[in-house]
Amino acid sequence: MIDELLFFMEVLVGGLLAGTMYSLVALGFVLIFKASATFNFSQGAMVFFSVLAFCGFMQDFNIPFVLAFILAAFLMVIVGLCTERLVLRPLMNASEDTVLMATIGLGYVLEGLAQAAWGVEVRRLDLGIGDFPVPWIADNLKLFISALDITAGLVAAIMIIGLFLLFKYTKIGLGLRAVADDAGAASSIGIPLKHIMLLVWSAAGVVALVAGMMWGARAGVQFALVDLALKALPVLIIGGFSSIPGAIVGGLIIGATEKILEVYIGPFFGGAIEGWAPYVLAIFFLLYRPEGLFGEKIIRRV
Amino acid sequence: MKPVFMTYAKKDLINLAICMVLSVIIIPTFIKTEYWYTSILIPWLCLALATIGQQIVMGYTGQLALGAAGFMAAGAFAMFNLILRVPELGFIGSLAVSGLIAAAFGILFGLPSLKVRGIYLMVATLASQFFIIWMIDKFGWFKNYDSSGIITAQDIVILGKPFTTPLAMYFVCLAVTAVLTLLAMNMARGSTGRNWMAVRDMDIAAESMGVSLLKTKVQAFAISAFYCGVAGALFAFCYLKSLEPVAFDIKLSFKILFMCILGGLGTINGAFIGAAFILLFPVLLNSVGNNVFHGAIDATIISSIEQVIFGLLMIIFMIYEPLGMAKLWENLKQKFSSKLTSSNIKNLKSSLSKKF
Numbered sequence A: 001m002i003d004e005l006l007f008f009m010e011v012l013v014g015g016l017l018a019g020t021m022y023s024l025v026a027l028g029f030v031l032i033f034k035a036s037a038t039f040n041f042s043q044g045a046m047v048f049f050s051v052l053a054f055c056g057f058m059q060d061f062n063i064p065f066v067l068a069f070i071l072a073a074f075l076m077v078i079v080g081l082c083t084e085r086l087v088l089r090p091l092m093n094a095s096e097d098t099v100l101m102a103t104i105g106l107g108y109v110l111e112g113l114a115q116a117a118w119g120v121e122v123r124r125l126d127l128g129i130g131d132f133p134v135p136w137i138a139d140n141l142k143l144f145i146s147a148l149d150i151t152a153g154l155v156a157a158i159m160i161i162g163l164f165l166l167f168k169y170t171k172i173g174l175g176l177r178a179v180a181d182d183a184g185a186a187s188s189i190g191i192p193l194k195h196i197m198l199l200v201w202s203a204a205g206v207v208a209l210v211a212g213m214m215w216g217a218r219a220g221v222q223f224a225l226v227d228l229a230l231k232a233l234p235v236l237i238i239g240g241f242s243s244i245p246g247a248i249v250g251g252l253i254i255g256a257t258e259k260i261l262e263v264y265i266g267p268f269f270g271g272a273i274e275g276w277a278p279y280v281l282a283i284f285f286l287l288y289r290p291e292g293l294f295g296e297k298i299i300r301r302v
Numbered sequence B: 001m002k003p004v005f006m007t008y009a010k011k012d013l014i015n016l017a018i019c020m021v022l023s024v025i026i027i028p029t030f031i032k033t034e035y036w037y038t039s040i041l042i043p044w045l046c047l048a049l050a051t052i053g054q055q056i057v058m059g060y061t062g063q064l065a066l067g068a069a070g071f072m073a074a075g076a077f078a079m080f081n082l083i084l085r086v087p088e089l090g091f092i093g094s095l096a097v098s099g100l101i102a103a104a105f106g107i108l109f110g111l112p113s114l115k116v117r118g119i120y121l122m123v124a125t126l127a128s129q130f131f132i133i134w135m136i137d138k139f140g141w142f143k144n145y146d147s148s149g150i151i152t153a154q155d156i157v158i159l160g161k162p163f164t165t166p167l168a169m170y171f172v173c174l175a176v177t178a179v180l181t182l183l184a185m186n187m188a189r190g191s192t193g194r195n196w197m198a199v200r201d202m203d204i205a206a207e208s209m210g211v212s213l214l215k216t217k218v219q220a221f222a223i224s225a226f227y228c229g230v231a232g233a234l235f236a237f238c239y240l241k242s243l244e245p246v247a248f249d250i251k252l253s254f255k256i257l258f259m260c261i262l263g264g265l266g267t268i269n270g271a272f273i274g275a276a277f278i279l280l281f282p283v284l285l286n287s288v289g290n291n292v293f294h295g296a297i298d299a300t301i302i303s304s305i306e307q308v309i310f311g312l313l314m315i316i317f318m319i320y321e322p323l324g325m326a327k328l329w330e331n332l333k334q335k336f337s338s339k340l341t342s343s344n345i346k347n348l349k350s351s352l353s354k355k356f
Helices: A003-036 A043-060 A065-088 A098-119 A133-139 A149-169 A171-181 A181-190 A192-218 A224-230 A234-241 A243-263 A279-290 B010-030 B034-060 B068-085 B087-114 B119-138 B167-189 B191-201 B201-209 B213-240 B250-262 B268-291 B298-320 B323-342 B342-355
Strands: B156-158 B161-163
Touching: A003 A043, A003 A149, A003 A171, A003 A192, A003 A234, A003 A243, A003 B298, A043 A065, A043 A133, A043 A192, A043 A224, A065 A098, A065 A192, A098 B068, A098 B298, A133 A192, A133 B250, A149 A171, A149 A192, A171 A181, A171 A192, A171 A243, A171 B034, A171 B156, A181 A192, A181 B010, A192 A224, A224 A234, A234 A243, A234 B119, A243 A279, A279 B087, A279 B119, B010 B161, B034 B068, B034 B161, B034 B191, B034 B250, B034 B268, B068 B087, B068 B119, B068 B213, B068 B250, B087 B119, B087 B156, B119 B250, B156 B167, B161 B167, B167 B213, B167 B268, B191 B201, B201 B213, B201 B250, B250 B268, B250 B298, B250 B323, B268 B323
Parallel strands: none
Antiparallel strands: B156 B161
8 A cells, every 4th residue: 555655656756847847848938928929839949959059069069068058048049039030020910820830930940950950860968967766765755756857846946936036026027027918008118029029039948948958868859859849738728828837837737647647547548648648638628727727818809 | 812603613614624634634644754653643632632621620710720640640540441341332432431530530629629729729639639649559450450560551442443553543542632622612612611711710700690610610620630531541542552650640740731831821722732842842952952962961951951941931921921822823823914914904994093
């Protein structure tokens, strides 16, 4: 009995921590959605692009870790700048769906560029944190929890707190919230829309880089990261598109349920149900609470 | 805007005749190399058919869906099982039934469209993509307990005659595509299509005018999935000649989405233009890479470049011509015809300006 409970705890904690990885990807989506009501489908490609660039700087040019991180982050700022200038501004008055499709195109561009510049082979990324159970926890609590999972959880927590403080207590954060509420009104009272957009896209780029580093350390830096990032979509639906806490809670829910379903129900169906279980969970949420757990209720008028 | 024909105008019949002559007489007489049939014409027809399916749900009904490849897989494996287990149905019968099976999946996964739209719906349809592929992969019955993962498709036999040469398969695809395309055009121009477009342009207004959202959306999803299912069956039996779930992964769904959008949302000929472009452009790029640079550029680099160009085109079209290549073609035609009759139009304009 106690063993079963411990095993359940282990599955649950493992799932929750893995869920924070989804949260990290989802966070990038939320940042952009919050400030511009644009759904950035290329966030997954940004994760792939940024971490591949980071690996490229570190492994091909032998640039030290910190400098490579700064360079990759700077590259993401440039990507954000170009996106704002070349994609979003011309589409300022286009419909949501049009912008969404354009960001799908942007994702293709980023994936292609990353592969053209740094090759298609799987790269190993060693952050110095092992993806194996922490001995101390294994000995004392009898739970096998990976060090990488714990690090990802910590990093996610730090980023959330940082972003939360930024949104809540700084002038920039106030501007961001104003733009999110009504871009036209915000620009008419002198909030520089361009700078805000640039800031948001850069922040999303850096978040993508961090998320990519966590994922890359676990699964290798490869194209499959883009597909993994798709799983951030159900996370967003469950958490709500415009809520940072929602991204976290959604990630935790998805991470925990998919692990629990996989371990306890998966064997009856031949396993590998984590591939679609999050999406089906998202459908149920859509049917009963379309705005997500933390999202604002969208009221559409004719 | 596209003119509306409730019945067939002379222009339609002429277009149909030209297409038929081109595809039935000219192509078979002039193209002799097998490569053209097996690698270009057959996949083009199959993918164009799937793109019409995507058009119905996305271009005409305005529902963002991203699961075409899932429905194609459903159609392909339904076809395999029907031929294997119910041989009395025959090829055409199995094709129709496998389309219907795909349509059933379409209805099931189209139901969330009643509640949500845009990106939300896209996620719901992604569920269908992953679920269908997983289901086929995990339950051995669908693959007839074949453990190799790749199953060879049965030969096509219609009324006792085998259709196994590339040319014969081309005709099979052509016949199916032609019939379904005509049907799609009819639907798009008739009341069915009017309802779809009403829902696309403003769903609440459509509903208040008596268009049932439930019926229209579910119908669109069902018909779209039917087209994708038939296309998937043809794709597996005429082009791949094998069945493997991996062939119908999310990448194919994105490809069909691109064909649909670049070709031109809400047009049937856009489906054909888009499919041709997405299919032919990599071929062109590869031959440029081989002939101009003599293989100096790595194949992976070329495929990355191809991806960048598709993405850029997507962005450019969204900014400058959201209606895609079909609209460009329309504009070109109009320019051409207006040049021919520019004097007439000038007269007309002057008379109009006098009047008003």
